[in-house]
Amino acid sequence: AQSVTQLGSHVSVSEGALVLLRCNYSSSVPPYLFWYVQYPNQGLQLLLKYTSAATLVKGINGFEAEFKKSETSFHLTKPSAHMSDAAEYFCAVRNGGSQGNLIFGKGTKLSVKP
Amino acid sequence: DVKVTQSSRYLVKRTGEKVFLECVQDMDHENMFWYRQDPGLGLRLIYFSYDVKMKEKGDIPEGYSVSREKKERFSLILESASTNQTSMYLCASSLAGGGPRTEAFFGQGTRLTVV
Numbered sequence: 001a002q003s004v005t006q007l008g009s010h011v012s013v014s015e016g017a018l019v020l021l022r023c024n025y026s027s028s029v030p031p032y033l034f035w036y037v038q039y040p041n042q043g044l045q046l047l048l049k050y051t052s053a054a055t056l057v058k059g060i061n062g063f064e065a066e067f068k069k070s071e072t073s074f075h076l077t078k079p080s081a082h083m084s085d086a087a088e089y090f091c092a093v094r095n096g097g098s099q100g101n102l103i104f105g106k107g108t109k110l111s112v113k114p
Numbered sequence: 115d116v117k118v119t120q121s122s123r124y125l126v127k128r129t130g131e132k133v134f135l136e137c138v139q140d141m142d143h144e145n146m147f148w149y150r151q152d153p154g155l156g157l158r159l160i161y162f163s164y165d166v167k168m169k170e171k172g173d174i175p176e177g178y179s180v181s182r183e184k185k186e187r188f189s190l191i192l193e194s195a196s197t198n199q200t201s202m203y204l205c206a207s208s209l210a211g212g213g214p215r216t217e218a219f220f221g222q223g224t225r226l227t228v229v
Contacts, residue, residue, distance in 0.1 A: 009154065032216050043118075043204055043220035044157075051216070090156065094216050100145050100164070100208055101172070102218050106156035 002027045002093045006105035014113045019063075019078040021108050023091030026072065032094040033074045034102065035065055039087045047089075050074060061085070086112045117141070120205050120221035127228050133192040135224050137205030144210035146188035147218065148172075148180065151202040160203075163188055164210060195228045202226075 007022040025031055032051050036044040048059025055067040061084075065076045074091060088109045092102040121136035139146065145164050149157040159172030161180040169180050177199060181189045188207075192199055202225050206218040 034217055036220075041123075041223070041225070043222045044206075044218075045220070046217050049217050100210060100216060101147055101159055101162050102206075103159075104149075104157040106154060 002031065002095055002103050004091050004093050004103055004105040006089075006091050006108050008108055009106065010109050010111065012111040012113060013081045015083055016080050019076070019081045019085065019110065021076040021089050021091075021110065023065075023074045023076065023105060024072050025074060025091075025093045027093055033065075033067065034092040034094070035059065035063070035074075035076050036090045036092065037061075037087050038090065038107075044090065047076070081110075081112045083112050083114065086110055118205055118207055118219050118221040120203075120224050122224050123222060125224060125226045127192075127195050127226065129196060129228055131192075131195045131228075133195050133226070133228075135190040135192075135203055135205075135226070137188045137190070137221055138186050139188075139205075139207040139219070140186065141207060141219065142185070143207035143219075144185075145208045145218075146182065147206040147208075148178075148188065148190045149204045149206065150174065151204055151223070157204065160190065195226075197228050200226060200228045 003026045005024045034049045035047040048057045050067045058064045091105040118139045147162040148160040163169045163182040179191045205221040208218040
């Protein structure tokens, strides 16, 4: 069965610093992986996805993630944090069965200090 | 622009009431989902539907039911609301099949408070 682990429920960085949000997955089949962002009192918005093409995936708002099969990881990075990046971030893996639902990690809340 | 619309952003209901949460998508997606979001627990799947009138239980279906009479609409029903169902509810939709366009599109969420 697929599962996702996000290390760190809260991450705090200074404006302009590197953002690194960690995600490890467990999957018995080649995974489809996703990062979503949620701003307060909003739904989830897709940041980027890995679908077995390039291992380095670029998303919106300057974020990118690298798929590393040997480490079963899909960490999210951004070179320089902006105040507007403060939000909650969710990593997800697509269920390998026919249902197509996403299995989510517990989320990481990112704070950006001025 | 693709859209998933949930009928209410905020709801306050009394214990024991029957509650309907409505979701409509305009993308002709086969799959639709209801998730519940609680602090520290992430998103948990309640029910999903892969076709009209078809439904399958997710991880936490107890106390909930669903209805999908039309492809674009997926309703979540709380038969008798309880305080432990106070939560944020998120509806999502996606294409069927295992291809690369498998991301889910989410609605804005309904924050339900049961008093």
